[in-house]
Structures are given as structure tokens and as C-alpha cells.
Amino acid sequence: MTFDFDTVQHEARVHATLMSIGFIILLPVGILIPRYARTFTNNWFYFHVAFQFFIAGPIIMAGFAMGYMAVQQTVSLGGVTNWSDAHMKMGLAIFILYFVQITLGLFSHLIKFPSSRFLFHRSPQQLLHIALGLAIIGMSFYQVRLGYQVEWITFIQTIPPPSVNRAWMALVIVMPILYVLGFAFIPRQISQEAATRENRRNGFKEAA
Numbered sequence: 001m002t003f004d005f006d007t008v009q010h011e012a013r014v015h016a017t018l019m020s021i022g023f024i025i026l027l028p029v030g031i032l033i034p035r036y037a038r039t040f041t042n043n044w045f046y047f048h049v050a051f052q053f054f055i056a057g058p059i060i061m062a063g064f065a066m067g068y069m070a071v072q073q074t075v076s077l078g079g080v081t082n083w084s085d086a087h088m089k090m091g092l093a094i095f096i097l098y099f100v101q102i103t104l105g106l107f108s109h110l111i112k113f114p115s116s117r118f119l120f121h122r123s124p125q126q127l128l129h130i131a132l133g134l135a136i137i138g139m140s141f142y143q144v145r146l147g148y149q150v151e152w153i154t155f156i157q158t159i160p161p162p163s164v165n166r167a168w169m170a171l172v173i174v175m176p177i178l179y180v181l182g183f184a185f186i187p188r189q190i191s192q193e194a195a196t197r198e199n200r201r202n203g204f205k206e207a208a
Contacts, residue, residue, distance in 0.1 A: 011070035012155035018063030023140035026056035028175040035182035039189050087146045104129045
């Protein structure tokens with residue numbers, strides 16, 4: 001079926017742009033904040049939350065809405081329907097997981113459980129938050145690639161410019177490298193956390 005709809009094409013382009021920015025640029029950068037900043041400031045958590053929810057969140061929600069509206073307009077004209085292919089179903093799953101992750105992050109930070117018996121002095125919910133965050137980023141990269149390889153052709157009816165694939169390739173290489181480079185701060189982090197635990201055992205409060 002031929003989609004000759006300027007509005008649908010515009011909404012599809014905006015959807016692709018916003019979701020790509022939100023999920024494979026902003027969210028990975030937001031993950032890098034605690035990886036790099038936590039050894040330099042105790043306020044890293046607030047920067048992390050503000051970036052992931054108040055900056056990335058509105059872009060992700062707007063992108064999701066644009067995608068939904070683009071598909072809804074094709075429904076009345078006999079086109080595809082919402083949640084009818086792998087890209088749409090996976091997109092919905094990632095969108096829901098994003099809010100689960102935000103909730104889990106707040107819960108992990110605000111509700112403290114004794115963690116000394118768990119891996120790296122991390123509670124189970126903290127470990128789950130880390131694992132889920134990385135999983136969402138991985139799925140998002142796959143989802144964006146699926147979008148511009150399949151959905152773009154369906155809705156825009158053109159082959160995406162080569163720059164799109166080059167940008168995706170650059171990000172899928174650079175973001176993991178930046179994350180791994182952040183491991184260099186782990187010895188400093190472990191030392192600081194050990195000192196904090198010792199101070200707490202001795203009755204001192206952690207510095208604000």
C-alpha cells in the first residue's frame with residue numbers, strides 16, 4: 001500500500017528523531033553521569049534523575065506520542081495498525097520499561113536495605129536497576145536500527161540517508177567505550193564507599 005500522507009510522514013520523521021535522541025543519546029549520557037560523577041560529588045543522583053526524567057523524559061514521551069498518532073492516522077485509511085509489527089511491539093515494551101526503570105531507580109536510592117551481604121555492597125534492587133538500564137539501552141539501539149531499516153521505508157517511502165546509519169554506528173561504538181572508560185573510577189569509588197561505611201560504623205554522618 002502507498003502512503004501518500006504528508007502529515008503521517010512528518011509525524012513519522014519527528015517520531016524517529018525524538019526517539020533516537022531520547023533513547024540512544026540522552027539516556028546513555030544519563031547513565032554516564034553516575035559512572036563518572038559519583039566519585040566527585042554526592043549530588044550525582046540528583047543530576048542523574050534530572051537528566052533521565054526531566055530532560056530525556058519529555059523528548060521520549062513526545063516521540064512516543066508522535067509515533068502513535070502517525071499510525072492512528074493510517075488506521076482510518078486502511079493502513080497498518082498500532083502494535084502490528086515487531087518495531088511497534090518492542091517500542092511499547094521499551095517505553096514501559098523506561099518508566100519501570102525510573103521507578104526502580106528512585107526506590108533503590110530512597111529505600112535503603114542492608115547491602116553488605118550482596119554483590120559489591122549493592123542491594124538486589126540496585127543491581128537490577130543497573131542491569132535493566134543497560135538492557136534498555138541495548139534494546140534501544142536495536143529498536144532504532146529496526147525503525148530506520150523497516151518503518152522508515154513503510155511510512156516515509158524512501159531509503160534513509162547513509163548519514164543515519166553512520167550516526168547509529170558511531171553511537172553504538174562510542175557510548176559503550178565511554179561507559180567502559182568510566183570503570184577507571186571504580187577503584188576510587190570503592191575506596192570512598194569503604195570510607196563511608198567505616199565512618200557510619202564509627203558514628204559519623206556522610207558528608208553532604
